[in-house]
Amino acid sequence: MTGNPPLVRLPKHASYRGLLGEQAWRRLHRDIRKRFDHDQPQQSIRYQGFMDEVGMSTIGLVLAQACRLIGTPLALHRGHNIATVVDVYPNKTLNGMTWDRLYQFPNKAPNRVSSTKCIQSEAGLIEVVGCGFGMSLSISEREGAIVFESTAFFCKLKGLKVALPNWLTPGRTTVKQTALDNGEFRFDLEVVHTFLGRMFWQSGVFKAQP
Secondary structure: OOOOOOOOOOOOOOOHHHHHOHHHHHHOOHHHHHHOOOOOOOOOEEEEEEEEEEEEOHHHHHHHHHHHHHOOOOOOOOEEEEEEEEEEEEEOOOOEEEEEEEEEOOOOOOEEEEEEEEEEOOOEEEEEOOOOEEEEEEEEEEOOEEEEEEEEEEEEEOOEEEEEOHHHOOOEEEEEEEEOHHHEEEEEEEEEEOOOEEEEEEEEEEEEOO
């Protein structure tokens, strides 16, 4: 049992474009629109690049290690200029896009982090990891970039979805993709806990591979 959401047949408007609204969608950079034009791509896409920084607080480091129990949803180490490969592919079971990130920290075993974004008919946009844990997301446009922000965390076990209090989560999660020149894009992530402050932060530049 995974506890993850089952395959759901969605209405035609259930897409990133539909969630954003037409005006906000058109303000996105054209490369960002192309990347998110289909909520479930038909084939795998690989992005390669470097994380300028993979950072976390001391408490964040402890939490990242503990989260191995639910499928390693967080990078396990700190570092700068970390070679990273991101594979994006359709997940037919969850009816979403799986983002599989492979961090290559020096003198460490490869660190694979995986999560799946799903658009559900009732819940809207969610991102799930292992053991039924996930978060609800809002989506917005900022100066041509696409921004995802967590609005709630949950755990789903045996069909029961339980909301998690803010203090029991990693913190408010913000992910932004900004288009750059030559088909590259910048990925920024920040996680800020209600009481413990900034827990995780990452920033890097990537490009799709032929």
